[in-house]
Amino acid sequence: MKIALGSDHGGYSLKQSLIPFLQERDIQVADAGTNSEDSVDYPDFAERVALLVSHNEAEAGILICGTGIGISIAANKVPGIRAALVTDEFMARMAKEHNNANILVLGGRVLDEQKARVLVGAWLDASFEGGRHQGRLDKITEIENKYR
Numbered sequence: 075m076k077i078a079l080g081s082d083h084g085g086y087s088l089k090q091s092l093i094p095f096l097q098e099r100d101i102q103v104a105d106a107g108t109n110s111e112d113s114v115d116y117p118d119f120a121e122r123v124a125l126l127v128s129h130n131e132a133e134a135g136i137l138i139c140g141t142g143i144g145i146s147i148a149a150n151k152v153p154g155i156r157a158a159l160v161t162d163e164f165m166a167r168m169a170k171e172h173n174n175a176n177i178l179v180l181g182g183r184v185l186d187e188q189k190a191r192v193l194v195g196a197w198l199d200a201s202f203e204g205g206r207h208q209g210r211l212d213k214i215t216e217i218e219n220k221y222r
Contacts, residue, residue, distance in 0.1 A: 076102040076103075076131075077101050077133065078131070078132035079092065079096070079105050079106065079136050080119035080120070080137050081107075081119060081145075082138075082140070082145065083112060084139050084140030084141075084182050085140065085145070086111050086138075088182040092191070092194060096194070106122040116144050116145040117148040120145045120146075121149075123137050123149065123177065127154075127177060135149075135157075135176065137149055137178075138180045140181060140182055141184060142159040142179045146158070153218050155176060156177070156214070157175065157178075159180075160178060160197070161181070161184070167196045169197055169200075170201065172207045172210075178194060180193065
């Protein structure tokens with residue numbers, strides 16, 4: 075599995091801490107930046123990761139900014155992206171099981187390393203349930219297509 079990983083300066087430290095965690099799970103990481111804690115604009119990194127996922131160059135993505143709010147809004151502007159900001163394990167599981175989130179979003183200034191690993195693990199270990207949830211995702215796609 076290949077995951078695209080990106081952050082702004084507010085998520086840089088947490089992003090770096092997740093790389094070995096993902097590699098320990100035999101996941102190939104495509105690091106889309108940023109590469110320091112110097113101030114940058116989160117939409118740039120949201121777009122990089124979202125495009126890697128939407129073009130099937132990565133099977134999924136993880137994005138991190140200070141709170142996760144801005145970077146999730148930006149990523150969700152790319153057609154086909156379902157970026158889910160999560161703050162607890164239940165949300166992480168549901169993001170995959172019910173919403174088939176293809177990008178997990180975390181807040182670098184609101185989560186510590188251990189909590190982030192738990193959330194990422196819960197999301198990675200979950201599976202999309204399909205069924206009634208697929209119909210809802212189809213409706214999201216219809217909305218996306220309607221306003222393209």
